[in-house]
Amino acid sequence: MVLRDGRTTSLLTMGAVAAVLTALTPATAFAAGDPLQRYAQQQLRWERCEMGGLPAFECAKVKAPLDYAKPAGRTIEIAISRVRAGSAKERHGVLLMNPGGPGSQGLTMPVEMEPLLPAEVRARFDLVGFDPRGVGQSSPVGCDLTEDERSLQHPYREAAFGKDVERARSVADKCWAKAGDVLPHITTRNTARDMDLVRAVLGERRISYFGYSYGTYLGAVYTQMFPQRSDRIVLDSALDPKLAWRGTFRGWSTAAELAFTRWTEWAAERDAAYGLGATAAEVRRTYWELVEQAGRTPVPTDDGKALDGDAIRSGYRAFVQVEAVTPWIVSLKAAAAGGPAAPGVPPGVVDDNQTAVTWAVFCGDTRSWPRDPEQYRRDAIADRATYPLAGDLGANIQPCAFWKSAAVEPATAVNNDVDALIVQNQWDPQATLAMAQGMRRALHGSRMVTVAGGEGHGVVVAGPSCADGAFTRYLTTGRLPAKDLTCTNR
Known part of the structure; x- marks a missing residue:
């Protein structure tokens, strides 16, 4: 969500439209006479998707205003997809999904998520994916960057x-x-408006939602703008709405230090296997000596590049996965001493x-x-x-x-009582535990399931976990846990 300096007239117009959208009861698509009504009445042309490989995987395009303050003006297309619910009798509604980013394509999410969802969930929901505005097949933008x-x-x-x-x-x-001409309108708030338009076009009074990473923020903004339209909301690996967005960037540093400290202790306990040091302090010293040495003489890698000390530091997110990162550090240390080339840092x-x-x-x-x-x-x-x-x-x-001008609208203050389920790994390098706890505080009606010792970015999207029971129960029954839970993968 982006950009321009708001002028008084534009802000008033946007505020009026937003007020109309938010005030509508869930029993109506849009109020009679609302300028968005014509968008809600558009007929979709569903066709078999070119990607995904499933015969039942359908795609369509939804027309939306580029500028919701000027709904009679220029339009864009939002590409959507779906796999219908497995049971017409048990069908509850639509589960709209977003894979994060911002800027990630979500059109194939129904196909990607289907194997990860239990049969009870699949029976009850049409899985609906979409490329957010400006992304992929939804009127994409680009900057021609190096x-x-x-x-x-x-x-x-x-x-x-x-x-x-x-x-x-x-x-x-x-x-x-x-x-x-387009960038000022590619914002989280406008994507949330697109989501509500998709809901209306699909004929749904309320919509359920699964969001991952940045998609958790998008989902939270939707609940704030359209609380009466929000049904069963699942947020996987959540970001703190109060930190958007410079605070998010800087918040990664705190989590990195915690993960690094945990790793030094883990590696020290396994000094016989890895030889990085017998105490956490020794492991820490080994790492920083490696960084300092690479700053003088970059370490050769198997992709033909060489890593200096800053490049090695840029792989800081790997420290949340102690068993995976330790062999990489060992190989860097050996390569710096003249041994075989080490694996490079995963591309960022x-x-x-x-x-x-x-x-x-x-x-x-x-x-x-x-x-x-x-x-x-x-x-x-x-x-x-x-x-x-x-x-x-x-x-x-x-x-x-x-950036050429300030945001059209103020940042969304997320502070509501909408039901939501937050699932979170303890050791997540991008949506950190502290950030997820911030989301929990913002959504008063939510419950949070923390996977103690869970590593990596993503819970549901990563496959089976101890949070699956609460996830399935909520989507199939609408019942949240009575209180926040902590569980451990076995």
Whole structure:
């Protein structure tokens, strides 16, 4: 959600439309005379999807206003897909799904999620996916960015800060030159409005929802804007709405340090197997000596590249998965000593379309991004001192410092009593436990199931877990746990 400076007339118009949308009872699509009524009455043309491989996998396009403040103006297309419920008799409704991002394509989610859902859930819901506005097959946008410009995080170095500033400025300039007429309208709030339009077009009074990662924030915004239209809401790996979005970037650093400390203790207990140190302090010293050495002489990797110390630090998210990250650190240490090349860092660069939408949303959802580059410099230095592993990566300058105008609407304050189920791994590097707890506080009617010791980003999307029982019960019956739960995978 993005961008422009709101003018008084535009804000009033947007506020009036939003008030109408929110005030409607769930028994009606849109009120008589509402300018969105014509969109709700459109007839969908369902066709077999070209991707996915299932005969029952259907796709269609929904027309939506580019600017909800001007519903009679320019339109865009929202690509949607579905796999119908397994039982017409047991069908409860639609389960709309979003895979996160922002900027990730969700059209294939029904096919991807179907094997992960129990039969009881499949019987009750049409699984509906969609590419959010600006993404994939939904009137996509792009910025023609280089690979370096498409990377979302860069380490702070005093000598390179001028280059960092120019890179951030270049991304903003390119995006606005290529898609400045559309970017102001690619926002979380507008995507939530699209979701409600899809609900109306499908003939549903209320809609259930499954959101993952950024999709949890999108789902929370939907519940805030359309509480009476929200049915059974599941948020997998949740973000704290109050941190959107600069706070999210900086919040990763805190979680990284916690995961790193846990890893040093784990590796020390297994010094006989890995040889990284017999105490947590020794393991920590081994790691930072490796980073320092790689800063002088980059470590060769099997993809033909070499990793300097900052590149090794950029893999900080791997520390939540202790059994997987430890052999990588061992191989880096051996390669630095002249042994075989080590595996490289998993690529962190996304495609141009996703990057364009990512910055449209991150920069346009909120007006909290500093405009002064020196503020980013100070924050990067301070955060690196407090959180050595990744502090500067989350605080360094971003394109939002140079976005052409502020957000059209204020950031959404999520604070409601809508029922929702939050499922969360204890050790998640991206939607951290603290962030999920922030979401829990914002959604007073929610319950949270924490997987103690759970590692990685995603619970339901990762396959079977101890949270499955609560997840299935909620979607099939609408009943949340009586209280927040903690469980352990066996």
